[in-house]
Amino acid sequence: MxxxxxxxxxxxxxxxxxxxxxxxxxPDCTSPLLARYDxxxxxxxxxxxxxxxxxxGMWRWEEMLPVVDPGNQVSLGEGDTPLLRLPxxxxxxxxxxxxxxxxxxxxxxSFKARGLAxxxxxxxxxxxxxxxxxxxxxxxxxxxxxxxxxxxxxxxFMPADTPRANLEECRITGAEVVLVEGLIxxxxxxxAERALSEGWFDLSTFKEPYRVEGKKILGYELAEAxxxxxxxxxxxxxxxGTGLVGMWKAFTELEELxxxxxxxxxxxxAVQAAGCAxxxxxxxxxxxxxxxxxxxxxxxxxxxxxxxxADRLILADLHASQGTALSVSDAEIVHAQHLLGRMExxxxxxxxxxxxxxxxxxxxxxxxxxxxxxxxxxxxSGLKYLDAHGAG
Numbered sequence: 255m256x257x258x259x260x261x262x263x264x265x266x267x268x269x270x271x272x273x274x275x276x277x278x279x280x281p282d283c284t285s286p287l288l289a290r291y292d293x294x295x296x297x298x299x300x301x302x303x304x305x306x307x308x309x310x311g312m313w314r315w316e317e318m319l320p321v322v323d324p325g326n327q328v329s330l331g332e333g334d335t336p337l338l339r340l341p342x343x344x345x346x347x348x349x350x351x352x353x354x355x356x357x358x359x360x361x362x363x364s365f366k367a368r369g370l371a372x373x374x375x376x377x378x379x380x381x382x383x384x385x386x387x388x389x390x391x392x393x394x395x396x397x398x399x400x401x402x403x404x405x406x407x408x409x410x411f412m413p414a415d416t417p418r419a420n421l422e423e424c425r426i427t428g429a430e431v432v433l434v435e436g437l438i439x440x441x442x443x444x445x446a447e448r449a450l451s452e453g454w455f456d457l458s459t460f461k462e463p464y465r466v467e468g469k470k471i472l473g474y475e476l477a478e479a480x481x482x483x484x485x486x487x488x489x490x491x492x493x494x495g496t497g498l499v500g501m502w503k504a505f506t507e508l509e510e511l512x513x514x515x516x517x518x519x520x521x522x523x524a525v526q527a528a529g530c531a532x533x534x535x536x537x538x539x540x541x542x543x544x545x546x547x548x549x550x551x552x553x554x555x556x557x558x559x560x561x562x563x564a565d566r567l568i569l570a571d572l573h574a575s576q577g578t579a580l581s582v583s584d585a586e587i588v589h590a591q592h593l594l595g596r597m598e599x600x601x602x603x604x605x606x607x608x609x610x611x612x613x614x615x616x617x618x619x620x621x622x623x624x625x626x627x628x629x630x631x632x633x634x635s636g637l638k639y640l641d642a643h644g645a646g
Contacts, residue, residue, distance in 0.1 A: 256324045258291040262463050265567050267322070273320065276380050279461050279563075286460040286564050288503065289320050289467050293510040302482065302513040312335040312368055312471045314622030318507065319372060320467050326379040328404045330361035332371050333471055337479045339628070343610075347617045351627040354609075355472065356600065357634065362423060363471070364603070365632035367395035369496055372468030373457050374400035383407065386454035388441035390493065390555040391420035392634055397457055398429035408453055411441040416555060419638040437550055439560050459494035460564040469497045473504025476629065482508075482515040484595040485627035489612055491605035492524035492533060493559035494577075495568040497631070502571040520629075522577035524568065525612040527584065532561055533568060537579035540568055553584045554604035556633065569642040579622065582611040590614070591636065603639060606632030 262271040266285035271277050279286055300317060312333025313324075321327050336359065340352045342484035357365035370393065377385060384407035387397045394410040401408035409431035412420065413436060424431050434441045442458055449456040459465065478483060484505060490498045505519050526534050530550035536543065544565040550558050562568060574577060582590075591607035594600050602610075609630040616622045 257320060257322055258296045258317050259289055259320045260292050261290050262287040263290050263593040267635060268586060277463055286567060287463040293507060297511050303520045312371060312468065315471055315474050317566055321375045321379055326375055326398050328375045328378060329371060332360050332367040332401060334475060335359050340598050348624050349628065350625050354632055357631060362399050363638050364392035364396045364639050365497060366392040368468035368471060369399050369465030370396040373462060373464045375402050376464045377405045377455060380457040382455045384454050385456045385457050386445050386449050388438055388445040390438045390558060392556060393425035395420050398424040398427040411445040413437060413441060417639050418641045437560060453631060459496055466496050466500045469500035470504040472497055473501035477508050478513065482513055482519065484520050485629050486520060487523065487622055487626055487628040488520045489523040489525060489609040489630050491557060491608045491631060491633055492526055492568065493557045495564050495608050498522055498524060499564055499567050499571055502575065519575060522572055522575040523585060523612065524572055524579040525608045526581045527554050527557040527608065528581045530558050530560060531581040534579045534581045536569060537572060542569055554587060554608055556605045557608065577589045580612055580615060582608050586611040600632060601636035602632040603634035603636055
């Protein structure tokens with residue numbers, strides 16, 4: 255047995271669920287379920303140094319991932335992406351330790367590979383044979399690839415204006431693609447109806463418990479890279495919010511495992527697009543949940559999420575970390591994308607560029623201090639957006 259997984263727990267009411275059966279979300283309070291591990295036993299039996307000598311990739315942390323039998327791990331080599339210094343931006347902004355976690359080298363070119371690798375692996379272990387997902391683009395491509403690897407049927411619902419690269423990667427890996435006139439919220443509604451009527455397993459963000467487990471390994475990788483002293487600030491582009499919630503979960507687990515050299519945790523920053531900023535609006539209003547964002551629009555398709563299913567969880571994590579939420583305009587995103595390319599040689603996705611635009615604002619506001627260690631996230635390769643308005 256590879257994992258210390260014990261059960262699932264509702265993130266709101268605390269009700270426990272079996273991890274040995276197929277689960278979705280809490281039926282009592284319609285909240286995401288989170289995987290829980292026997293961290294007391296893990297602390298006794300594991301040492302953080304033992305993971306460094308293993309083959310590189312997300313699954314070297316298998317004890318803290320939800321798959322019981324390693325034979326069910328479905329992998330295309332995801333994880334252990336580069337953590338790069340940005341020396342030219344450091345000089346420009348007067349910072350001393352600025353980094354970017356570049357997720358573009360993951361399978362299918364984006365960070366979505368992590369979450370879908372975990373979700374598909376656990377679905378395989380539980381006997382799921384056909385999977386469905388609504389997507390802004392990258393999640394669909396990742397699901398299709400891992401489903402193909404696992405021998406599952408895949409069905410993808412995506413907005414008709416999704417970048418062509420996302421559409422083609424779904425089709426080339428054998429998924430059926432349904433194009434939807436509207437937003438990801440419309441795609442989600444149609445996918446849910448199809449799942450219910452035909453028995454597909456829905457891998458929507460936070461509507462199953464395991465995508466967040468794959469994303470949380472971002473937090474384990476950062477902790478290891480910084481010699482177990484977490485950075486002061488993490489700036490993350492937030493649509494569905496799986497990565498932000500996952501990293502905060504990872505930091506809590508690492509603390510309970512006794513692996514952190516300091517109890518200080520990062521201030522988490524959620525970045526959204528000005529044309530779709532429900533979390534920013536809720537955070538600034540002091541609300542504990544979001545309102546649905548009407549007429550959402552932005553060139554950053556991954557940020558065009560009118561309301562995350564995990565909005566309460568994201569906002570709670572922002573407050574717990576003493577972080578913040580802010581929005582940037584599409585013009586600021588395009589400008590930052592070009593700056594990052596010219597100054598550091600990185601062709602980022604628009605969502606990744608949004609973190610650069612946010613960074614500049616936070617430095618101007620003195621919310622970030624010159625000596626603080628700051629980590630940005632580039633969530634995907636800019637090459638995947640070449641036919642999208644404003645990219646490149």
